[in-house]
Amino acid sequence: xxxxxxxxxxxxxxxxxxxxxxxxxxxxxxxxxxxxxxxxxxxxxxxxxxxxxxxxxxxxxxxxxxxxxxxxxxxxxxxxxxxxxxxxxxxxxxxxxxxxxxxxxxxxxxxxxxxxxxxxxxxxxxxxxxxxxxxxxxxxxxxxxxxxxxxxxxxxxxxxxxxxxxxxxxxxxxxxxxxxxxxxxxxxxxxxxxxxxxxxxxxxxxxxxxxxxxxxxxxxxxxxxxxxxxxxxxxxxxxxxxxxxxxxxxxxxxxxxxxxxxxxxxxxxxxxxxxxxxxxxxxxxxxxxxxxxxxxxxxxxxxxxxxxxxxxxxxxxxxxxxxxxxxxxxxxxxxxxxxxxxxxxxxxxxxxxxxxxxxxxxxxxxxxxxxxxxxxxxx
Ligand code: ADP
Ligand code: MG
Numbered sequence: 001x002x003x004x005x006x007x008x009x010x011x012x013x014x015x016x017x018x019x020x021x022x023x024x025x026x027x028x029x030x031x032x033x034x035x036x037x038x039x040x041x042x043x044x045x046x047x048x049x050x051x052x053x054x055x056x057x058x059x060x061x062x063x064x065x066x067x068x069x070x071x072x073x074x075x076x077x078x079x080x081x082x083x084x085x086x087x088x089x090x091x092x093x094x095x096x097x098x099x100x101x102x103x104x105x106x107x108x109x110x111x112x113x114x115x116x117x118x119x120x121x122x123x124x125x126x127x128x129x130x131x132x133x134x135x136x137x138x139x140x141x142x143x144x145x146x147x148x149x150x151x152x153x154x155x156x157x158x159x160x161x162x163x164x165x166x167x168x169x170x171x172x173x174x175x176x177x178x179x180x181x182x183x184x185x186x187x188x189x190x191x192x193x194x195x196x197x198x199x200x201x202x203x204x205x206x207x208x209x210x211x212x213x214x215x216x217x218x219x220x221x222x223x224x225x226x227x228x229x230x231x232x233x234x235x236x237x238x239x240x241x242x243x244x245x246x247x248x249x250x251x252x253x254x255x256x257x258x259x260x261x262x263x264x265x266x267x268x269x270x271x272x273x274x275x276x277x278x279x280x281x282x283x284x285x286x287x288x289x290x291x292x293x294x295x296x297x298x299x300x301x302x303x304x305x306x307x308x309x310x311x312x313x314x315x316x317x318x319x320x321x322x323x324x325x326x327x328x329x330x331x332x333x334x335x336x337x338x339x340x341x342x343x344x345x346x347x348x349x350x351x352x353x354x355x356x357x358x359x360x361x362x363x364x365x366x367x368x369x370x371x372x373x374x375x376x377x378x379x
Contacts, residue, residue: 026075037225050212102160106149252306
């Protein structure tokens with residue numbers, strides 16, 4: 001794929017705006033469900049930003065609103081200063097968009113489809129040269145005369161990216177571009193994204209943390225409709241290295257060893273591991289952020305006469321960080337929900353005393369607010 005780096009679209013014509021995407025207090029509700037719940041972020045020209053979150057987090061909904069494909073319940077999106085609601089034509093012109101389900105006309109050949117897209121977008125670039133470049137970049141040239149319906153998933157996805165590139169828009173938005181691809185195709189698409197990132201602003205969603213690690217310089221993490229982290233990639237990596245986990249191999253009665261470890265300050269989490277080493281058993285020990293527990297662990301085990309025969313750091317990958325960030329956001333929410341419930345209960349006697357209507361409204365409002373997050377937690 002080295003060739004991708006050499007062949008690339010020219011830098012597109014750009015507006016003067018510093019922020020090319022500005023999402024402000026975006027809310028999208030489907031019935032009573034908040035798919036996107038007060039989301040704000042700004043993306044600078046030239047950034048390659050990963051929008052990360054588990055399935056159902058609200059990525060596609062955010063993107064569909066940002067690209068003007070669906071309306072929002074409230075909040076605003078500006079693309080290079082153009083509001084997507086007030087000025088959808090201008091805003092859309094600046095974006096090349098690959099939706100989760102690429103809008104492919106399966107009865108067309110690739111070439112017919114790209115020509116059709118060229119006309120649809122009212123493209124003014126030299127048609128032959130421009131489309132040839134797109135074939136090159138997306139490696140779709142060899143299937144240009146094939147019907148789209150006969151293409152493999154990998155090729156269809158590349159044709160989807162190709163249609164997004166027609167017109168050479170300065171902002172490329174890709175919704176889960178590597179879903180359903182085989183490992184080789186994933187590598188190809190990622191390197192294509194990196195190449196595009198050299199002279200375009202790229203915003204791509206994914207539920208795979210390693211994906212953003214490879215291609216993005218900034219990561220916005222969304223969960224249950226809310227942004228839970230917005231960091232430079234390096235900052236995310238430093239959260240990783242601050243959190244230390246070890247596999248300790250310890251000889252001793254495992255129940256007692258476990259309870260001793262769990263009661264020690266500085267240790268956040270202990271788990272039995274299936275591995276054994278002679279009569280030693282393995283434990284995964286995670287320390288609190290910024291605390292080195294190795295020495296105190298050694299002394300505590302020595303005191304109990306439980307030999308420590310191995311202590312190995314576990315490299316924590318971004319997947320774990322992601323899970324932890326999601327957990328942290330969730331437990332924060334549970335605490336709030338609990339606190340709210342406690343407040344409601346505290347209020348209850350007073351509510352009973354007061355006459356019907358006022359009390360019902362107050363209580364209803366409070367439970368109404370916490371209800372969606374509770375039902376989601378059950379999922
Ligand atoms: P993601 O792309 O992160 O997987 P989505 O944005 O597709 O998540 O969905 C966010 C939430 O909104 C999900 O719970 C989903 O079921 C819900 N949702 C999305 N689109 C609709 C819709 N058209 N009608 C009702 N609920 C929807
Ligand atoms: Mg999605």
